[in-house]
Amino acid sequence: MIFRCKNCGGNVVYSPEHKKMYCPYCDSLDSEERSEGNENIGQPDSHGKSNFVCPSCGGEFILDKFTSATRCPYCDNYIIVGERTSGKYTPKTIIPFQIGKEAVKKSIRDNFKKYKFAPTDFLSEARLETMEGHYVPFWFYDYDSNYKFRGEGTKLRSWRSGDTEYTETSYYDIVRDMNIGFDAIPADASVKMPDEVMDLMEPYGYEQLEAFKPEYMSGFMAEEYNMESDLIKSRADMKLRRDADSIIKSTYSGYSSVHTTQNNLTVKNENASFGLLPVWKYDYTYNDMSYPFYVNGQTGKIVGTVPLSKKKIWSYAATWWGVLTALMVVINLIITWSHT
Ligand SMILES: [Zn+2]
Numbered sequence: 001m002i003f004r005c006k007n008c009g010g011n012v013v014y015s016p017e018h019k020k021m022y023c024p025y026c027d028s029l030d031s032e033e034r035s036e037g038n039e040n041i042g043q044p045d046s047h048g049k050s051n052f053v054c055p056s057c058g059g060e061f062i063l064d065k066f067t068s069a070t071r072c073p074y075c076d077n078y079i080i081v082g083e084r085t086s087g088k089y090t091p092k093t094i095i096p097f098q099i100g101k102e103a104v105k106k107s108i109r110d111n112f113k114k115y116k117f118a119p120t121d122f123l124s125e126a127r128l129e130t131m132e133g134h135y136v137p138f139w140f141y142d143y144d145s146n147y148k149f150r151g152e153g154t155k156l157r158s159w160r161s162g163d164t165e166y167t168e169t170s171y172y173d174i175v176r177d178m179n180i181g182f183d184a185i186p187a188d189a190s191v192k193m194p195d196e197v198m199d200l201m202e203p204y205g206y207e208q209l210e211a212f213k214p215e216y217m218s219g220f221m222a223e224e225y226n227m228e229s230d231l232i233k234s235r236a237d238m239k240l241r242r243d244a245d246s247i248i249k250s251t252y253s254g255y256s257s258v259h260t261t262q263n264n265l266t267v268k269n270e271n272a273s274f275g276l277l278p279v280w281k282y283d284y285t286y287n288d289m290s291y292p293f294y295v296n297g298q299t300g301k302i303v304g305t306v307p308l309s310k311k312k313i314w315s316y317a318a319t320w321w322g323v324l325t326a327l328m329v330v331i332n333l334i335i336t337w338s339h340t
């Protein structure tokens with residue numbers, strides 16, 4: 001499937017800047033026409049890669065195992081693979097990209113221009129332009145739960161009379177029986193996307209989850225889910241436990257200590273739905289090492305490892321500090337920045 005412009009025939013994409021479909025060839029807004037074309041996915045090889053014939057230009061290229069939207073290397077049009085975005089692979093919800101490529105480039109430049117050790121082309125227009133927006137597949141879990149909590153809380157009161165110090169300990173029964181509902185606890189369903197990166201990408205503002213439309217995918221890469229929902233549910237269960245504990249904790253305060261005697265969390269109802277979240281990915285390679293940078297496509301938060309140029313470090317260190325200091329400052333730190 002491809003979205004074409006009614007006015008000029010160009011490939012229409014979703015524009016985060018306009019919050020509309022946009023034709024970059026003739027500047028039209030909402031001029032799209034959906035064209036299904038003839039999609040032909042070949043037999044997958046042992047890695048799940050298939051030959052794919054571009055429905056727009058007929059060029060043949062390799063489609064990775066889970067890829068559901070991509071850009072044709074011959075005609076540059078963005079293709080949405082119908083077979084991989086329909087049936088059980090139809091996403092229910094999506095947070096469309098809120099931040100466009102130009103804004104992301106600017107943010108990366110602003111954040112990293114102070115890193116004098118970074119290789120010269122790290123912030124070059126040519127390299128930054130290779131960045132692509134990816135929709136990462138997620139399972140969202142809703143839970144209805146009941147939490148029965150019992151604990152013994154103590155409160156201490158001390159006073160002094162003459163030479164003697166007195167302490168009085170009072171004991172309190174803390175009893176909570178709460179029904180707690182959770183909406184959309186996320187767990188990423190992409191094998192390629194490292195879990196720790198996705199954890200650092202959070203939080204997303206789930207109030208912007210919308211009903212899925214294929215239009216939002218035009219202009220971006222995407223994957224169908226790589227794993228069934230029950231396979232990764234344990235990750236969401238852990239978050240459920242953590243959040244439920246902190247909700248219970250927030251209902252009691254002022255005790256010197258709390259000894260838990262019962263904490264039963266039971267899930268009464270649960271439901272999983274498939275959705276997509278936006279991530280910009282800048283694949284920077286330097287000396288055969290890859291330094292992927294990820295930018296939350298909704299909030300602009302950046303997660304990545306700063307590459308460093310050995311040559312640059314040496315020349316910089318020779319003029320300024322000891323090498324050791326320089327290395328300690330920049331070597332391979334995983335960092336997160338808040339854009340806003
Ligand atoms: Zn056009």
Ligand SMILES: [Zn+2]
Nearest residue numbers: 054057072075
């Ligand atoms: Zn093509």
